[in-house]
Structures are given as structure tokens and as C-alpha cells.
Amino acid sequence: MPFALHLLGLAVFAQGTSEFMLSGLVPDIARDLRVSVPAAGALTSAFAVGMVVGAPVMASLARRWSRRGALLGFLGVFLAVHVVGAVTGSFEVLVATRVVGALANAGFLAVALVTAVHMVEPGAKGRATSTLLGGVTLACVVGVPAGALLGQLWGWRAAFWAVALVSVPAVVAVVRSVPGGAADSAPPALRGELRSLRRPRLQITLLLGALVNGATFCTFTYLAPLVTKVTGLESGWVPVVLALFGAGSFVGVGVGGRFADRRPAAVLAAGGSALCLGWGALALGAGTPAVTLGLVFVQGALSFGVGSTLISQALYAAPDAPTLGGGFATAAFNVGAALGPWLGGTAIGAGLGYRSPLWVSAVLVALSLAAAGVTGGLAVRRQRGATARRASASRPT
Template structure:
């Protein structure tokens, strides 16, 4: 794998840290900017909405830009809005920086996906995708807990400064190491051709599965802290370690799935999806047993991110005629799941079903994805048998 892929992963690490770090900073932000905790919590929703809307929109606008230039532009904007966020005393300005930062993050990830797969052979998209998304998993392992620690020691602004500082070497690394120029990239497909490619039934199904699986992942991840403290019975001091354990599992899952996603994607998706569904059920049932719960947190992180990263690579395989837009829509689909999953888990808790209920919701979402996939593949098999579909 090219070294430049690792450098792209560094930038993704900084952006992933920014996306998830506010979960531990909301109370501090609310006190400092004199707003309510729910209002400060809207900063997380604003970022998620910005990712969903921005991914396809910015990917479409950037499709004819030189890739290295686009990556640098997005990184500069991302770095700048974190500096502004660290300096501002206005909640409205901070909210605006989250939306703009999400657009920059979405555009960077969409272009980085097509850049990454362009650096490797045509049959190695899964490995390239797994290396790139390793930055997101490392953000869960190290970036988010570190942001929480910095926020606790020096205030929430320190976490914003840290993201800006990590983005700076990523900016230099991308400028020096990512191939650029028309010879390195080739001419992009015509817009009409890319849009036609997006109508591929295989792509639509893959995006749906990605949203459901990622929704399941973040439904439970968002409420791991109360699950651990209220159901498992561990102290609040265990929470950062449990979050890091989930992140460590996700890194292992992405790395392992990347070795098989290109050669045996159906086996990874079917086997991993079924195992993830069973694992969520076991976690819901066994959350009261600390050793079992901690082991399942690691396993579910591995299965969830392994299946999720494989679905992203399959989205790129499903729309070879729309490399940038397919990456943008894949990014949007995952963030639809990241937004709806926590909402569904919160609704279950609010309805009085307790802190195990988000885990059951996660199991249901993966089961729904599994049923949808089987139904679509079964229908296609029947059409092929009847000579209706190729």
C-alpha cells in the first residue's frame, strides 16, 4: 500500500476526532457560552447534518478539481474553522463553524476515497478503503478520549486547538506526498455518466445497508457510557477505557476486513452481519456481566466497522463510472445512519425501556439490513434464472 495512504489516514484521524469529540465537551461548552445543554448538543447534530448534505453536494462541485488541490483546500478550511471555533465567544459562530467543518470533512473524505482507490490496483479497493478508514477508528481509540482529557484539563477550546494542530502536519503531508496533475488522475467522467451510474440498484442497496449498519453501530456507541455505569455496574472512571476498547476493536475489524473485502466481500458481509446481529443480542442480554460485556464491546466494534468499511468499498465497486459521487453518497449514507441510530436509541430510552434498549435497537437494525440484502439478492437470483436480469 502506498505511503500516501497513511498520510490521508492522518487527516481522516483529525477529522474523525472532531466529529466525535463533542460528546464529552457539551456541558463545558454550555457553561462557557451560556446556553442550555440541549442547545450545545445541537453542535453534534449540526455536524452530522452537514456531513449528510455536504458529502454529495461538495463531491459534485469538486469532481473536476485536481485531487491534491481539492484535498488541500478542504483541509485548509477544516483547520481554519477549528481555529475560529477555539477563539469565538459566540455560540452562533461556533454552530456555523461546525456546519462548515462538516462540509469540508465530507468533501475531503469523498475525494480521499477516490484518491486512495486510484493509488492501488483495480481489485484492491477494499484494502485501500480500510487503510483510509483506519483514521476514523484511531480517532475512537485515541483522539476522542484525548479530546475529553484536554477538555477536562484546559477547557473545551483546548480540544479544538488540538484538532487544528493535528491537521497542520496532515496538510503538509498531503501537499508533499499525494500524487497530483492530470497524468496522475486522468479526466473525470462526464457528469451525466456519473449520475446515471448512481442509479445502479446494487449501489442503492449497498448505501441502504451502510446506513442501517452504521445506525446500529452508533446507536449503541452513543449510549455505551450509561450502559456501562447503570447496567454493567462499573464506575464512571471505566467509561473512557470502554470507549477506547470499542475503538480498538473497530481498528482490528477494519484492518482484518480489508484483507478479505476485495476477494470475498459476500462472505465478509454475510458472516460479519450475522455475527454482529447475534453479538448485539448477546450484549443486550449479558450487559450485567462485566467480563462478558467488555469482551462483546471489543468484538462488536470489530464486526461493526469491518462490515461498514466493506460496504464502503462495495459502493465504489458498484459505481465505477461515478468514483467521486459514489464516495460522496457512501459518506452521506454512513452519516445518515450515524444520525438516525442515536436518535432511535434515545427514543427507546425515553420510552422507558432502559439502557439495554439501544443495544436491542442495534440488533434490529442489523437484522433489517440482513433481511433486505437477502430479499434483494434472492429477487435478483430469480430474475437471472428467468433471463430477465444479466
């Protein structure tokens, strides 16, 4: 993979840290700003909503900009809102900074996905996507636990300052690694790109991505209270558990990237089935520390292995939408990131306990498997019907 692609991953690392770090800060934010834990958890949903809206809109606006200019603009806004978030004492303002930061993140990621796949051969989109998303998994391994540790030592605001500081070298990396101006080619017509997004294969891939990512965020957002309230570990274990999930996601993206271009169906079928069973097993065994620690790693690997494969398949399914394809893939996955924490918070708010998000995650993955099975069955039936019609037409009368 080109070295410039790894540098793009540095910016994705900063943004991924911001998106995921609230899972270790939710209790502190709730206490400091005097809101409930589910309300603080909704900050993750607010970020995801901004990503959903921002991905296609920002990608459309950035179509005529140079890639370097677009990436730098989005990254600058992202940095600024984290400074505001670090100093505000208002929960409403914090929510607003999350939405604006998500809009910038969405635009950046949509353009970065396009940039990444143009850096490699046409048949290597899976590896390129996995390399870029390596920044997200590194955020889980290093950034999120570090943010949780900073929150425990100096308060949750320190984590926001840290994201702003990490974004500074990311700006330098984009300047040095991404061409701008005349180096960018003219994009295809917007109407043509929008037309290509109607393809059934793309739409079902986006649906599966939303469901799988919803399951991931449903549990990940509430890992901190799960660890302390259900597993019975001290709060000092929260960064460790987050790091385990991140380490698993790093492994999952790496392994998924090796097979996403060659055997995507096998990755999605086997990985999705194991992911569904794993959420249920974690719900049943969350009271035992060894089970929690082991399955958090496994579920991180499966979640990101399946998720990154679905992103690459979305890009393969939209060859005529090189700009908006990445934007809609980002949007679909963040539909799940918005839906998951909301469903998990609703279950907790209904008095079902901190295990309930795990069961919600299992149901969401089960729905994705059912949708894939129904779609696959319909596709086989259509293919058999077409074959029968061709055979009938070829018979002599």
C-alpha cells in the same frame, strides 16, 4: 499499499477524531452549555447531516479541481471551524461549526476515497479503502479516548483545540503526498456519473451501509452515559471503553480489508449476523463490567469490519462514477450516522433508559439483514427466470 495512502490516513485520523470524540464529551458539553444530554448528542447528528449533504455536493464541486487543491481547501476550512468551536459559548454556534466542519470533512473524504483507489490496482479497492479508513479507527483507538481525557482534565474545549493542532501536520502531509495540477486526469461527464448511480446493486449497498452505520453511531454516541449510569463504572473508565471500541474497530478494518476484495458476501453475512446478536447481548449484559468491556471491543471490530466492506463494495458497484461514487458512499454512511444518534436520543428521551440505544442498534442491523435477504432472493428469482427463458427459447419447436 503506497506510503502516500497512509499519509492521507493522517488527515482522516484528525477528522475521525472530531466526528467521534463527542461520544466522550456529551455530558460535559450539555452541562457547560446548559442543554440536555440528548440535545448535546444531536451535535453528532448535526455533523452527520453536514456529511450527508456535503459529500455529493462537495464531490461535484471538486470534480474540476486538482485533488491536492481540493483536499487542502477542505482541510483548511475544517481546521478553522474547530478553532471557532473551541472558543464559542453558544450552543447554536457550536452546532453551526459542526455542520460546516462536516461539509469540509465530507468533501475531503469523498476526494480522498477517489485518490486512494487510483493509487492501487483495480482489484485492490477493498484494501485501499481499509487502509484509508485505518485513520478513522486510529481516531477511535487514540484520538477519541485522548479527547475524552482532555475533556476530563481541561474541559471539552481542549479536545477541539487538539483536533485543530493535529490538522496542521495533516496539511503538510497532503502537500507532500498528493499530486496536483496537471497530474490529475479529467473526470468523466457529470451526467454519466449520475446515471451510473441508479444501479440497483449500488443502491442496496448504500442502504445497507446507512443501516449498519446508524447502528454503530446509535450506541457509540451514548457510550459514556451507558458506562457510568448502567455499567456503574467511574467516569475515568470512559476513555478506556472508548479505546476498547477503537481497538476493536482497528482490528475489524484490518481483517475486513483482507477479505473485502475476495469474499465480501461471507464477510457481510457472517459479520452482520454476529453484529446484530452482539448489540442484543450487550443490551442484556451492560450491567456487568466484564461483559461491557468485552463486547464493546467485539462490536467495534464487527461494526467497522462490515462497514468498511460495504464502502468498498459501493465503490466496486460504481465503476463509472469514480468521483461521485465516493461522495454517495460517504453520504449514505452518514445518513446512518445522523439517524442513529437521533433514534438513540429519542429512545432515551422517552424514558427507556441508556440501554435503549443498544436495542435500537440491534433492530437497525436486523433491518439491514432483512433487506439484504429480500434483495438476494429477488436476484436469484430473476436469474432463474432468465435461465428458464433462455432454455425455453433454445428448445426446438
